[in-house]
Amino acid sequence: MSYSALEQHFEQLHHLQHLGAICGWDQATMMPAGGNEARAEALGTLAVLCHQQLQDERLAGWFNDAGNEVLSLQQQQSLKEMQRVWRDATLLPADLVRARSLAGSRCEHAWRSLRKNNDWHGFLPLFEEVVALSRHAASARADALGLSRYDSLLEQYEPGMRTHTLDALFDDINQWLPGLIGQVQEKQGHEPFLQPQGPFATDRQKALGLEIMTQLGFDFNRGRLDVSAHPFCGGVSDDVRLTTRYDENDAAQALMGIIHETGHARYEQGLPVTWRKWPVGQARSMGVHESQSLFFEMQLARHPAFLTQLSPLLNQYLGEQPAFAPENLARLYTRVKPGFIRVDADEVTYPAHIMLRYQIERDLIDGNMEPRHLPERWDQLMQHYLGLSTKDNYKNGCLQDIHWTDGSFGYFPSYTLGAIYAAQLAEAMQQQLGPFEKLLTGDLTAVFDWLQHHVWQHASLLSTDALLTQASGQALTVRPFRHHLEQRYLS
């Protein structure tokens, strides 16, 4: 049966990806510096093998035949997702793939030092090459998929999402967000708060993190917590490797980071056991993945009811201090302050950083803007959204992110889509189970069971639209997100 041949073939791919995930995690957490060259080579060979696995000439025939076999609904969806992965891996000509990979590596590598030196002019020619090749790739993808150029890139990270939907969401947000930011800042200007006084020893922070992960239902029989320079949630569903980093002067960084990654981790651990070897058993999209981390970090962990529970733990693990009082934590963890750097942004200003990037990358890919105009456009949009100028400040402006350096256009919207999905899920959960004021008091099992039932177990068996609709009774809407922000930050 062609369908079983496909299952076997993709299971093998999954095993290769497993080895890559663990060796990648090791590289970031355990590997001594001197091992890097050999590791990079080994992972390079693995990447080639994974690629070859998807170039196998038998695949086209199997897909063709499997379409005529009698399959269950879930198998049909599994077939569709395998086909999506295969199509994504095969629709670009090999020399374009190679050229993009080379240009991307070159630009990303140079960016690491160019950013430090605020060197936009050194960056520009490398970036122009990346953009040119990304436009080619987008055209080829667009032709093959029957989509617009930018949509064809978006499709890689957020299957089913389209520019017209994004435009509608972001237009909506654009109408009220700048005003909201102003109002919140005005309000918070009158609200004094205490800054916790460190230092907080790393081993105490780690103990606290493990305690919180336990309370958040992380399964330590199928995962672990370690340290890396850039926190991530890696490994495989059966063995989730979560990382953080500790700052002795700022315990909130590791704490909130761990809670965020635990959201990603529980999604992974909650994926359906029967399907997790295949694409259909993996996370629905980058946005849905981010919705889970943001649900944990923003919806749940910064809610006053959760902070009331967190307060005694902070006193217990980090030493008692007035700053750990619940009311103070609530103010501390919901401070809003427009800033240059996306990754440091708070919940309210974050969408502004994303909309700015979305507008720029869409125009870059569609050919409506040239790379050389990037700094000017960035400055102009930063002024519009956050009232900040990045003129001549490239390192804290258009050079701050890694994404575009290797041509990952179409990824940024996932962050804010995640926030919107999370708010929609949180609203639905409260309508069905009762308000967070009660739900986040004590045992959180009901919360996680709801997510397991409505999100995690569906993996990619449902489209994102269907996932949201079955969970919330309505299609994607930005209203709960706006409501959440107004509720939390203005009331």
Add this chain to the structure above:
Amino acid sequence: MSYSALEQHFEQLHHLQHLGAICGWDQATMMPAGGNEARAEALGTLAVLCHQQLQDERLAGWFNDAGNEVLSLQQQQSLKEMQRVWRDATLLPADLVRARSLAGSRCEHAWRSLRKNNDWHGFLPLFEEVVALSRHAASARADALGLSRYDSLLEQYEPGMRTHTLDALFDDINQWLPGLIGQVQEKQGHEPFLQPQGPFATDRQKALGLEIMTQLGFDFNRGRLDVSAHPFCGGVSDDVRLTTRYDENDAAQALMGIIHETGHARYEQGLPVTWRKWPVGQARSMGVHESQSLFFEMQLARHPAFLTQLSPLLNQYLGEQPAFAPENLARLYTRVKPGFIRVDADEVTYPAHIMLRYQIERDLIDGNMEPRHLPERWDQLMQHYLGLSTKDNYKNGCLQDIHWTDGSFGYFPSYTLGAIYAAQLAEAMQQQLGPFEKLLTGDLTAVFDWLQHHVWQHASLLSTDALLTQASGQALTVRPFRHHLEQRYLS
């Protein structure tokens, strides 16, 4: 050029093995229990890929053509070693490989509980199947290689070693070892010593281990120390992963274990950078590998001059006590006591355990003995060598080792060959650099430089015979080993 095609092909194999080594290390040190099934599957797929890499139909032609290409001497040796690996992987028919692998897994898996229950009769039928298939394999190997059956197995672990050489070595040892064991016991009966008093906290033992590894020249930029149930030296040459286990009541176990594994590790770290991607750049044999760990653990670390240096470190890291005086350490670390268990045996009785196994496995493979007679033969040989009876005591007798359960016949001699090589190298080193009494005082650089020059850098560029001859000026001889034992234990 066919030679470069081969190099590229075997480099790819090396990369796959790298991924396997790291994921195997992770499995033993880091992986939570729940991750095991997925990991086993992923590693299984990798094993198949490595196997396929060596079944590639182009290889025969490449080897054929490369023989006619102009190659440097080192390239010729590299070609020879690639061919050896390829031949080993291809000379058995696929169904015999599969049958052996199945029978071996089954027997090894059952052995884990059967041994605990002292259940010889449950073990026997499984073992008979393993022996039968190993005989088939040995016959096929023997035909293809023009060797005797047992030699064809030996060749996998100890290239170039033959039964007639082993018989000569072991006959020699057999003539004096039982007498020596008696004399040493007699002598040590009159030598009182102090047992160190624990407990010794794990973190102190680890700090001591790291200090010793540093003194022994372990490169922490290309390796690390962790904990696993069964200590090993894994990873790759550029990133050596060494493990140990800690017993709070017995600090010597981890300490001597770490020193032993550091010997393996320095060999790996000292392999020639230019060649380490290919078979010719890898360890010469199991025996040569073991010679390095035993050089570190036995020749070096139990030498009075080294113990004089170790003594203050023990006091510093584990707390001062009279048992850590150099003279007491010398007695403590050279106690000889015949026992049932090979892995717990001291330097003097260890060869007896090996000779016993050698005699049995050679007869099993050559068909001169049947599996059902194993316990009787074991008991008889234990009585001969060590004066101990294992009658009805299977778990501490013929069921104690894992090696035979999956058909690894021909491996055991490597342990004692390692001890013999180590003694021969130690004697040569002292002839060239001066006696250990002076050489092991203070900085050990000269010792390691000598090993780098005479052993490590040669990897598999030389045969074991040539390696020993260039290092010591003479072919393999058991004399230095006997001299070492008499010197250390009787003088």
